[in-house]
Amino acid sequence: MGESEGSEFPPKKQQQSETADFPAKRLARQLDFTQGVLPDHPQSQSSPVAVKPLPAQCQLQPHPQPQPQVVSILVSPQQQTQKQPAVRVVKPESPKSRPRPNAELKDGTPKKQKQCNCKHSRCLKLYCECFASGTYCDGCNCVNCYNNVENEAARREAVEATLERNPNAFRPKIASSPHGTRDSQEETGEGLVFVKHNKGCHCKKSGCLKKYCECFQANILCSENCKCMDCKNFEGSEERQALFHGDHGNNMAYIQQAANAAITGAIGSSGYASLPVSRKRKGQELFFGKTVKDPSFHRLGHFQQVSHIRHAALSSLLPSNPVARAGNTSTLGSSKITYRSLLADIIQSQDIKELCSVFMVLSGEAAKTLSDQRNSTKKRVEDQSDTFPYSSTQERLQSQKEFDADIIVSNDCSSANHADEGAPDDCSLDGADMPKGRPMSPGTLALMCDEQDTIFMAAASPDGLLGYDCNSPSQLPCGQGMTEAHAEQERIVLTKFRDCLNRLITFGEIKGKFLSFLQFFTP
């Protein structure tokens, strides 16, 4: 293998002028208004011809377009077209499982996918990030590259050899664990990330606080899988906190991490991951840590932050995923006009889950407020009863009943927080997103059962309460006594939901206007 043959390989880098984009054009791309498919996205390109099918995770793909932190797990085109949930994970790519992003300009605009610089591996070993990620080298700075269509045979051999060494070599090393156990819960400083490194890192000198560390690079905490020394990448680590809380304003990594936490932490990864607890962590805080005074606000803040990064638009709505877009090839000006809702590609199940998560928080806050109010009321009543012992027995009984109901439900919630103890995982949020010890209303519980459509039917039950069919009745031992709390919780949730719908409408209108604008300029 002569070095000379490699010298011709790397095509010149394609320069992109993202920053000079006309704002509306950039917005259009971000919102995917015009195409339905992100430019240069793997799904928008034909897959390479293969002599015989490789394992799905080894199917070559062109370099994926840089995506924001939250990405779909790389799957083969076949898989993409199958009816599979778009598994969003928090930047699952490890340095090897996916090319390092390095894909943001200062203003947050994505730039070209990073190219590898391999010199001695022919880009046929896992050292090569392109190879490891299952993508062809494209515009890389590598030397003597065989990771391309022209050398498909050699590449195939390399893939097989790699798989022989490690059958999981091409699987994401960092990903949400489907139906995972609770040991994958991670906290990224501002939220929980339900992923961990499958093999764990083995860092010795970096303290796991540099990008040498695969865990750190993936924005997750080290887990019990790691065999690192002098690890500082754990919950509560001062060094780590200093790193992430030093300068948020200019720290894109922090913002992205927070965004990840917001998206994934809100509900878990597509409902797959439960809420595990890192065994390496001590005193892992539940969803909204004790440092957060107003959890719902906090969560919403990240929510909006994410959306600003990705869309500069409607806060709680995310762009379409490749799966959702697959098959939508209609473009403006096409003779084949098919109706698409203005909100198509905007709302996804993930968004609904996130929304539900926000509602849960609101509901929890409402419950807590009510509980506090009742406590103070109860205290007042007791004080009064000391003075007038026979005046308000009935009122006291009612107050006590409601108070007890809260306690019972709280207990049920907390027990639901321990899926380790055998609780089923069917409610992926399983209460852990809730501030601990707070009661959950039927509406909240229903919202938490994010995969079950039955809640929507139950919501229309004659008694006006949300249905309980997705939850064990034991969670509502004193249903009647909690009517007031439920009503308040639902009022708040519905109010918030109304606000979201209003914003959705606004967003649809904006999109509609934008499409009109584009049509105006389309021949």
Add this chain to the structure above:
DNA sequence: GAGTTTGAAACT
């Protein structure tokens, strides 16, 4: 940009 450090992958 060159040199160094680092840790994963590959090899023994």
Add this chain to the structure above:
DNA sequence: CAGTTTCAAACTC
């Protein structure tokens, strides 16, 4: 499986 070597990215100057 453990130790060593190779490798390329991350980091430093």
